[in-house]
Amino acid sequence: MNKTRVLCATAMLFPLLVNAGMTQDASHSVSDKVIENQRTSLASNTLGKGYGPQSPRDIDSIQGNNKRIFSEAPDYMEMNLCNIHFHKNAEHKGGEFTKYAGNGDGHGYQTGYQYTGKLSKKELSPLKHEVGASQHGSLHPGDTIEVHYVHSTAKVSPGPTLGACLSKANSNPQLRVETQVFVLVNDAKAMSFMELTKLGIKNGFNQALNIPNxxxxxxxxxxxxxxxxxxxxxxxxxxxxxxxxxxxxxxINSVGQWLEGNVFDEDHAHGVRNLVINPDLLSAESD
Structure with a gap:
């Protein structure tokens, strides 16, 4: 694997007005003890059983004790894009998304990490309609999402769930996730999620053609x-x-448009896994 590269977030270039992430759906958060018990159960259920390194993690600190080794997947441009989905709040922590959203409901909602920058009042102007409504709430300007572009070495086409990444001929392919964190703004001049998820064939592989670079x-x-x-x-x-x-x-309006119809059958944001902090479940920086 190429040497892991850890970068600090860059400073904001322009004076901005309003903290991002202030529009999260308000709800009761479970106590720290609930999260602590979940971490204890994870440690107990994995101790000595040979599980490999886990995700998500703090990308600003790539340290760990897990010695299970597997081959790094190829560059995503040499794999088939098989699924796109996103989580409300970032699952990973680091870079420009280090603000903890709180413990949430204990089941992955209203927790995770948020954009630490600032947004203008115009960018945060409320919508007149709901976006991505589900039993866990909906999306609002100022929300953070983490998008997963999932790739597989199997000969597959884009489709719903992780099952789209497997095939009858290859049920154990190598997997790679290209990850981008976004903040939702009510601004038609911002990036379009329809363009960011545009699909096509490139060099013989199914690809999301506009993954940010x-x-x-x-x-x-x-x-x-x-x-x-x-x-x-x-x-x-x-x-x-x-x-x-x-x-x-x-x-955010383009995110709503995508959720109304896509090949992945995605219509709402997913919950997030607790940040993995147990060093025995984290991979170390490679040489």
């Missing part, structure tokens, strides 16, 4: 699949991660 050098590490279902158990799947440290603004 101007949000800092990705931090690369070996980990696992994520999601709150793994708060107390380990994911057995091996994933090569590339996480960009800078946040990009995206027009």
């Amino acid at each position: 101007n949000t800092g050098e990705p931090v690369e590490y070996e980990g696992s699949t994520t999601g709150p279902g793994y708060n107390e158990i380990a994911s057995p799947l091996q994933v090569s991660w590339s996480v960009r440290p800078k946040v990009m603004k995206v027009d």
